[in-house]
Amino acid sequence: MEFEVMRVPLPVQVGPGGWGYGTAIIGLPGTTSVLFTLPGGARTPWCTVDLPTGRILRGTGMPGPLRAALFPSVVADDPRPWVLGAYGLGRLQFEPRPTVTDVVRKSLGKWQTSLVDLGSDLLGVGHRRTRSMALVNALDGRFVKRFRAAGGGIGYGLPNGQVRILGLHHAEACDFDPAAFKVTARHAVPYGTDAVLADDAVIALVGERRDIERVYDVRELPDEGTSVLSTAPPAADDVAVDLGWNVLPRRVVVCGAIDLRVRREESAPAGTVQILGRDSDGRIVLGTRTGLVLLDQQTLSTVAEYRTVREIGGAGLCAATNAAALIGADEDLSVLTVVRW
Numbered sequence: 001m002e003f004e005v006m007r008v009p010l011p012v013q014v015g016p017g018g019w020g021y022g023t024a025i026i027g028l029p030g031t032t033s034v035l036f037t038l039p040g041g042a043r044t045p046w047c048t049v050d051l052p053t054g055r056i057l058r059g060t061g062m063p064g065p066l067r068a069a070l071f072p073s074v075v076a077d078d079p080r081p082w083v084l085g086a087y088g089l090g091r092l093q094f095e096p097r098p099t100v101t102d103v104v105r106k107s108l109g110k111w112q113t114s115l116v117d118l119g120s121d122l123l124g125v126g127h128r129r130t131r132s133m134a135l136v137n138a139l140d141g142r143f144v145k146r147f148r149a150a151g152g153g154i155g156y157g158l159p160n161g162q163v164r165i166l167g168l169h170h171a172e173a174c175d176f177d178p179a180a181f182k183v184t185a186r187h188a189v190p191y192g193t194d195a196v197l198a199d200d201a202v203i204a205l206v207g208e209r210r211d212i213e214r215v216y217d218v219r220e221l222p223d224e225g226t227s228v229l230s231t232a233p234p235a236a237d238d239v240a241v242d243l244g245w246n247v248l249p250r251r252v253v254v255c256g257a258i259d260l261r262v263r264r265e266e267s268a269p270a271g272t273v274q275i276l277g278r279d280s281d282g283r284i285v286l287g288t289r290t291g292l293v294l295l296d297q298q299t300l301s302t303v304a305e306y307r308t309v310r311e312i313g314g315a316g317l318c319a320a321t322n323a324a325a326l327i328g329a330d331e332d333l334s335v336l337t338v339v340r341w
């Protein structure tokens with residue numbers, strides 16, 4: 001398989017550290033464009049890029065770097081997508097001008113990463129490392145309550161009308177009842193980093209939990225009243241701090257969305273970071289630290305791979321055109337690399 005590569009200059013000047021892996025690049029359903037934010041301040045500008053042509057549409061008002069998005073049905077009372085930034089939740093609109101409106105910040109907290117459709121006009125907002133989520137009214141963005149659930153990256157409907165929230169970082173899946181506003185069941189799943197829903201299955205990137213072991217050395221800053229991280233052996237007057245854990249991706253797993261039973265699995269290609277989704281031919285597209293890998297959906301074997309000479313800052317898939325966008329792949333970090341196959 002051959003790849004076609006196009007480079008699109010972006011309307012931004014990127015300094016050192018301007019991009020970091022985790023930058024969300026999201027395909028807009030029903031289009032050939034992707035959505036992402038550009039480096040900036042709390043009101044980070046955003047843009048869309050049409051991957052076949054490279055046409056750029058720039059917008060304003062995003063509450064911080066983009067983390068997630070939800071796209072309601074076109075027949076919904078308000079079809080505007082919900083977008084989650086590092087500093088709040090808002091509505092994306094393109095007319096009369098591209099901007100984000102109706103921004104909600106109160107009670108959500110900063111740095112959230114997950115946005116889940118819980119049905120019955122409810123949204124779940126959380127962080128993949130936390131064990132609680134904020135319940136939000138999807139009609140007006142009003143905070144409802146907080147409930148205990150691993151802040152997963154995806155949620156999907158079950159036959160009984162409930163919604164399953166997949167929290168791989170905590171190795172837990174929760175079934176949420178939107179009528180009762182509560183979790184009704186919890187299921188053990190492997191530790192993992194990313195997942196997507198594919199028809200009646202979940203494709204997940206799972207791996208090995210590694211606890212983070214660090215201490216705060218309070219002796220180094222006696223006057224400032226603050227502390228710094230130290231990797232030195234703990235002393236008697238050091239205060240131990242639990243910094244949680246990371247998960248090292250090891251395997252690509254396909255399991256049933258309802259029964260969560262593993263159907264097939266294979267070792268993940270070297271450097272795999274996330275599952276971008278499936279292309280128009282059903283192939284699984286993985287984002288790696290240096291590019292893309294395409295897997296056969298049945299055997300999970302590698303079909304093709306595209307790798308760059310440098311580590312990238314993020315990747316996103318536009319399945320409609322079998323194309324992906326890569327940030328930071330070019331020597332000029334202000335260039336978006338578009339890869340088509």
